[in-house]
Amino acid sequence: MSDFHELIQFIRSEVNRDLKRFPLPESPAYLYNPIRYTFRGSGKRFRPILVHLSGRAFHVDPDSLMKISLATELLHNFTLVHDDIMDHDDLRHGQKAVHKKWDESTAILTGDGLFAIAQILLNNLPERSNNICRFFNEATLEVCEGQALDKEFENDITISVEQYLSMIEKKTGALLGACAALPAILIGRDKDTIDALDQFGRNLGKGFQIHDDLLEIYGDADTMGKSLGSDIYAGKQTLMVIMARENDSRELSEMLNEVNNYSLEVMQNYFTKSGIEKDTKKMARGFFDIARSYLEKIEKIDRSELINFIELVEKRKN
Amino acid sequence: MSDFHELIQFIRSEVNRDLKRFPLPESPAYLYNPIRYTFRGSGKRFRPILVHLSGRAFHVDPDSLMKISLATELLHNFTLVHDDIMDHDDLRHGQKAVHKKWDESTAILTGDGLFAIAQILLNNLPERSNNICRFFNEATLEVCEGQALDKEFENDITISVEQYLSMIEKKTGALLGACAALPAILIGRDKDTIDALDQFGRNLGKGFQIHDDLLEIYGDADTMGKSLGSDIYAGKQTLMVIMARENDSRELSEMLNEVNNYSLEVMQNYFTKSGIEKDTKKMARGFFDIARSYLEKIEKIDRSELINFIELVEKRKN
Structure with a gap:
């Protein structure tokens, strides 16, 4: 795995470098300063990394992969900037959330601008941009639906495990599914392959989110960078709380x-x-295993790095 | 002109009908109820009408025109829903603004959803979707820049007429330019034609916005549906205020x-x-005349309806 960890570090630093030197105008500062600020946050870059790994599994041209991977990171950041307003979260990726550093109007427009730039990145792909964009935007609408369900579920103590899983599949799984599927779409692979990659990403996303709920209680406070148990203490419904309620x-x-x-x-x-x-x-x-099984179904793929990536997500400590 | 007015009425009612029956899921209600609500507002539908007229000037297939025209209206509504939060405007198109009818979180997500749906509409065009989307998203980013400049200019009494014109070109002109240009892009017309249509729309937009500033003072309070002079009374910088300041x-x-x-x-x-x-x-x-002159430059175009449209905008009373 040590080669693999070096690869992950390499991709992450390349993504960070491209974000840092991303060509943006100086003016209007009201729009572009906070966008540049979000690029400097200490995100884990899981989404762009997944795009690169999935692309490597099919030997896709790295330049196009970088465009797609940046688009997924910008899209993710757009949803975080808006979600942080809605959820009153004041910290993000080790720095003040945009709506705290500036104000809510700035944060709304920052998210909108990030969304538009993500689209332009994909519109500039040399080929199959159309199919890429359709898949990407359908996933984006699902992410919006996931956030809507999350808001609907607030203070609703009748939510079932099934409803919770459907919410996190939309909010987290849909975009990871897109990250996994987009490189294969770019090179025109068949529908079965694309569906399997999408399902791999969706199940990886569900495992990821449930693992998050576990870390919230059993993680290491230092590496998590937050006080453990705070979500449950604040009355948030994590999977464990819902399971406990269904139980007794x-x-x-x-x-x-x-x-x-x-x-x-x-x-x-x-x-x-x-x-x-x-x-x-x-x-x-179970979800990580399902993710693995979808990878097994795909023909003509170099799947070892994606298998390693599942393990990385499964064993992460923060 | 009476035939022309009938045509405009017909296009408007077709757009309204398509918005009313727009296929949206029922759930999550948190997302789709407010989106449906924005579709019921009494907008003038200038943008989709411009798309149809520009398409008719080149005899473009009406089905594709309808998709593009709905995308521009959704995009416009997305920016209005978010701008209304930023500008604390409580009324929009004859009904409560989304952030007043529901709350700010709902309005943020409603705008995001509208943006995503507009993209999906364009991604489903049968051809040249890629070029269409690139032009559309570059205009969208410009609209964000325009809103950013508008926010920067608030309470800044050093703004010049030139800066004001640059702001309204981005905030209003860029999208009207796209509405005019997209049908020609769809059928693969040459770059000169597309540029001229874009400039026609941008100058029409500047004329439109300046005419708006005039109506704010000299309009008819009944047909305007608002108290005249309220923007200037609230300290907003309209073109006339800036001209007056530069004057004396x-x-x-x-x-x-x-x-x-x-x-x-x-x-x-x-x-x-x-x-x-x-x-x-x-x-x-002057701007309406420039808009007309750009239309004159275009070869192989049936420009009479677009000329009539300029006159309609130029003479509108509300």
């Missing part, structure tokens, strides 16, 4: 009452003893 | 002090007597 809603209420004086240990003990930690890990592993 | 800033200040007890008559007298009304009308007419 009285017991969950008692635990949540007990952590009124915030105690991570009480939460950890509760989820471990009730078996929910184990069930959640099992569910995440 | 002391005199302008005195007038603005005088209308502290809001008086439309004082404003009207001031702009008329100082000759600014006349200069502004002259400038608007």
Whole structure:
């Protein structure tokens, strides 16, 4: 795996370099300063990395891959800038969120500009730009739907595990599916291959999000860069909370009452003893396994790096 | 002209009908209810009408024209929904603005969804979708730049007429330029024709916006559906205010002090007597004339309806 980790580092630094030198006008500063600012955030660049790895699996021209990968990162940043306004999140990628550093109007326009630039990047692809854009924009609309469901689910304590999974597939899975599928679309691969790559990405995304819910309780506070358990403490419905409610809603209420004086240990003990930690890990592993099985279905593909990427996501500590 | 007015009415009602029956999912209601709501607003549909007229001038297939025209209207609505949040405007097209009817989060996501759907419409064009999308998205980024300049100019009393014109060209002209040019791009017309159509639309847009500034003071309050002079009373910089300041800033200040007890008559007298009304009308007419001259340059075009459209915009009362 050490070669693989070097490759990931290399792709990440190339993406960061291209973001840093991304050609943007100076004026209007109201629009382009905050866009440049989002490029400097310390994102993990999972989406552009996935585009590059998926493209390498089909030996796709790296120049086109870079355009597609930057478009996915810009699209992702656009949704984060807008989501942070909606969710009142004040920190993003190690720096103040745009709506805090400037104001909400600036953040709305920054997101809009990022979206438009992402489109222009794809419109400038030398071939099959049309198919690429259609897939990309259908995924984008699904990301909007996912965020809408997330907002609908706030304070709704009747949400089922199934509804939660459908929400995260749209909010996180659809774009990862697009990242995986776009390089194959670019070179005109068949529909079965594209569907399998899309499903690989969607299931990877679901595993990724569930793993996130686990890290929120069982992660390492230092590497996570946030106080653990804060989402659940704030009343957010993570998968584990929904599973706990479906399991025994009285017991969950008692635990949540007990952590009124915030105690991570009480939460950890509760989820471990009730078996929910184990069930959640099992569910995440299930989605990662499904992701792997979709890769197995694809013919004429060099899938080793994508398999390694699943492992990287599955084992990540932050 | 009566045939022409019937044609405009016909196109408008076809656009409204297509918006009303636009295929959208029911769920998530958080996203699609407000999108449907924006479709019911009483917009003038100038942009889609311009697309149809420009397409008719080149005998372009009406089905593709309808897709392009709906995309421009959705794009326009997306920018209005977001601008209304930024500008604290509570009414739009005869109904509450989305951020007032629901809330800001809903309005942000509604705009994002409209933008994505506009893209998908264009991605589904049967041919030259790539060139269409590139032109459309470059215009969209310019609209964002225009809104950014508008925000930068707020409370800046050093703005010149030239800066103002550059702002409205981006904010209003770029999209009208795209509306005029896209049908010719669709059928693969030459670059000179496309540039001339773009310039025709941009100058039409500047004339349109300056005419708007005039209506704000000299329009008919009933047909305008708003109280006249309110923008200037609120301290907004319209072209006439900027011209007045460049002319004699002391005199302008005195007038603005005088209308502290809001008086439309004082404003009207001031702009008329100082000759600014006349200069502004002259400038608007100048841009409409430039728009006409660009149409004259184009070969193999049936330009009569576009000429009529300029006249319609030039003489509109609301």
